[in-house]
Amino acid sequence: MTPIVQIDHLTRRYRGQLALDDVSCELQADTVTGLLGRNGAGKSTLMRILTGQEFPSSGSVLVDGENPLENDAVLRRMVFVKESQVYPDIKVKRVLEAASWFYPNWDADLAAQLMDDFALPPNRAVKKLSRGMHSAVGIVLGLSARAEITLFDEPYLGLDAVARQIFYDRLLADYAEHPRTILLSTHLIDEVADLLEHVLVIDRGRIVVDAAARKVWHRTGIGSLASATVAGPLDDLARARARDLGLEVAPVSLQELVIRSARFGTGIGTEQQPERISA
Amino acid sequence: MTALVKVARLHLVDRFSYTWLVWGVLAFTFVINLAIFAVVPLSQPSGNFTGALVTIYIFMIVIGVQAATRFLPFALTLGVSRRTYYLGTVLLVVTLCALYAAILTALWALEGATNGWGLQMHFFRVPWILDGPWYQVLATNGVLLGLVFLFGLWSGLIHRRFGLIGTVAFAALWVVVGVGLVLLVTWRQWWPAVGSYLSELNVLAASGMLALVAAALAGGGYLTIRRITV
Numbered sequence: 104m105t106p107i108v109q110i111d112h113l114t115r116r117y118r119g120q121l122a123l124d125d126v127s128c129e130l131q132a133d134t135v136t137g138l139l140g141r142n143g144a145g146k147s148t149l150m151r152i153l154t155g156q157e158f159p160s161s162g163s164v165l166v167d168g169e170n171p172l173e174n175d176a177v178l179r180r181m182v183f184v185k186e187s188q189v190y191p192d193i194k195v196k197r198v199l200e201a202a203s204w205f206y207p208n209w210d211a212d213l214a215a216q217l218m219d220d221f222a223l224p225p226n227r228a229v230k231k232l233s234r235g236m237h238s239a240v241g242i243v244l245g246l247s248a249r250a251e252i253t254l255f256d257e258p259y260l261g262l263d264a265v266a267r268q269i270f271y272d273r274l275l276a277d278y279a280e281h282p283r284t285i286l287l288s289t290h291l292i293d294e295v296a297d298l299l300e301h302v303l304v305i306d307r308g309r310i311v312v313d314a315a316a317r318k319v320w321h322r323t324g325i326g327s328l329a330s331a332t333v334a335g336p337l338d339d340l341a342r343a344r345a346r347d348l349g350l351e352v353a354p355v356s357l358q359e360l361v362i363r364s365a366r367f368g369t370g371i372g373t374e375q376q377p378e379r380i381s382a
Numbered sequence: 383m384t385a386l387v388k389v390a391r392l393h394l395v396d397r398f399s400y401t402w403l404v405w406g407v408l409a410f411t412f413v414i415n416l417a418i419f420a421v422v423p424l425s426q427p428s429g430n431f432t433g434a435l436v437t438i439y440i441f442m443i444v445i446g447v448q449a450a451t452r453f454l455p456f457a458l459t460l461g462v463s464r465r466t467y468y469l470g471t472v473l474l475v476v477t478l479c480a481l482y483a484a485i486l487t488a489l490w491a492l493e494g495a496t497n498g499w500g501l502q503m504h505f506f507r508v509p510w511i512l513d514g515p516w517y518q519v520l521a522t523n524g525v526l527l528g529l530v531f532l533f534g535l536w537s538g539l540i541h542r543r544f545g546l547i548g549t550v551a552f553a554a555l556w557v558v559v560g561v562g563l564v565l566l567v568t569w570r571q572w573w574p575a576v577g578s579y580l581s582e583l584n585v586l587a588a589s590g591m592l593a594l595v596a597a598a599l600a601g602g603g604y605l606t607i608r609r610i611t612v
Contacts, residue, residue, distance in 0.1 A: 156458055157611050175385060178461040189455035189612070191448070193396050198456075201395045204388050205460040250461065 107132040107252065107284050108153060113162035115148050115308075122148040124308035125162070130284055130301075135274075137299035137316070138288040139361050145308040146288040147186070150256050153286070154183040166252065179205065182250035184241035186257040195232070195240055196225035199247070208249035213277065217243040220269050234261030242270050246277055252284045259291070267291070271298055292358040304361050312360065389462060389470025390477070393453055399445050400478070408438045412505055419501045429502035431509070438482070439530045446475075446534020450542055455612040464607045472600055475531050483524035490519050510585065518586050525589045529596040536603040543610045 108130035115123040123145045130136055138146050151157035152164055155171040155178055164171060171177045190198055195218075203209040218225060221239035223232075229240060238260045245255055259267045275298055278285060289295050296316070304312035345352050394400060411434045419430045449471055457467045490506040498504060506512065511526075512519050541549045567576055 151611070154458075154461075155463065158609065173463045173465055175461075175463045175466050178463055179385075181461050183459055183461075185459070188459060189452060191396050191452040191456055192398075197395050201392050201456075202460055204391065205462070244459075 105132050106130060107167055109165040110149075110153075111163045111165070113149070113152065113164060114160050115145075115152060115157065116160040121308045123152070123159075126305075126308070126310050127162075128303055128310050128313050130286060132284055133282040134300045135278060135285045135287065135298055136301040136303060137292075137295055138286055138303050138305065139290065139292055139312075139357070140288075140305040141290060144305045146305055147256050149305065150183065150254050150286065150288060154178070154181055154254060156183070180251040181254065182206070182245050182248040182252075183254040184245040184256065184258050186260055188237075188241045190229040190240070192228065192230055194226055194228055195223055198229060198240060199244060202244050202248060206248040206250055208281075210247050210249055213249075214243055214247035217246060217273060220273065221266060235263065235266060238262050239266065246273060249277075249281055249283065252286075254286045254288075256288045257290070258287075259289070267294060271295065274298065292361055293356065296357045299357075302357065316357070385462070385466050386470040386473050389457060389467055390474035392457060392460075393449060393471065393474050396448075396453075399448065403445070404438060404441045404482070407441060408435075411437050415503065415505055416499060416501065419503045424502060429498055429504050431504045433508075434505060435486075435508060435512075438486075439526065442527055442531045443534035443537075446531040446536075447538035447541075450535050450538025454539075454542065454607075454610070458612055464610060468604055468607050471535065472532075475528055475535070479524045479527040479531065482527055483520055486523045487516055487520040490523075491516060514585055518589075522585060522589045525592045525596060529592055529599065532596050532599040532603060536599050536606060539603050539606040539610060542612065543606055 106129035110126055110128050113123055113126040114121070126145075126149065138149065140146050148157060152159050153166070153171065155173060158172070166177045166181070169177050171181070193201075199214050199218075203211065203214075217223075217239075221236070221243065223236060223239055223243065229237065232240065238258055239262065241258050242255070245253055245258065259270060262270070271294065274285070274287075287295060287298070299316040302312060302314055302316045303310055342352060415432045415434050419432075424430060453471075454467060458464070462470075486506060490512060493499060493503070493506045498507075512522055537549065537552065540552045544551070567573060
């Protein structure tokens, strides 16, 4: 595993507000990483700094060893589709045509197939699209570009559950055939849980979870009368005592973990495995 | 270089703005003027003058603003740096203005050859400004088109970076500069000197000076885009 993105003590301050607070983490090459967190947690700011669209207040970001800011050699290897992407006032097919010029690995067949999947009308002007279709354009663009580093910032706005599932399926299928580094920010955590290999949870500008996805997520059944989430694995003695007391110990789901860590602001490291105790 | 060409091409994907918006509206204005002057008698013995050519300049400003507001966020999504985007856009401006100026100059020549489309109409032939040998008209047309496009581009970038308040301040700055110059000239009683300077000014030299202003606008736009966020 080699890190393709290295973020070191990154801080971004807006007037009186810390959007990113001393963030340090890495993205591994050819991995699907989820950037999870609540609205306003700093997901977009982090992604915008990664792609050189926003300026850090302090700290550094290195993409393949280079600062991405105004660096064409690095930037042209990335595609970044935002939640409310602004397009020129042109037809859908022109948007994709223009995008294809910028990506040497652009797959026109994939674009055509995705257009079909999302029932996108190629001849309609982008500004006349519905909210969901507008999002679909970004998804088609982001996937077909086959950029080495692909960033999606909550790309599903207005998409129904079926269309979102199509997105997840296509993303996974294309990623399997053409491995690349994908960073997907979302707050629909349960939906993407199966997709992610690595998870970054951000809360109020701080990374609170940075771990392999299989370590932090495990689906549990329906909750019982009372439950508590503890950060870190329990030792054998604690487990035995819990069993004696009739308590059930289970790892928490990814969504639960995010909710817990966001609410209490507790940091959970890679080596720790949070678990839920219920009775 | 290829990256710059790609950015220039990106703008041209908006076929509507660069064909119909500019030339369609100009053609429409032209036909309306032609119809009017075919009916009304000559107002002056020297011919009928219209200021309608100004429409193409207005639309060049509009396209300039669009380049900053709608195309910039799209280009940044596609992994283009601000610098490359700006240089590519300026490359497009220079190319387009040369092309459009050539068309305007050809129409200017045609208007002269047909005695104002048989109606002594001055549509493309604007006294003093677009007058004289063809190369002078070509240069003036090109510089003026570039000037207004770059002004629109810079204004759009100011709006992107500093919002509404910044745009208002930007407009106010131009007013202050203009009023300041007028006050300065009045205070130093330079009006006679200014008048004689302008009356003796060579159009080609004036175009050269405007080209310098255009270059200054381009520089201002570059400084604005450097730290812009979308």
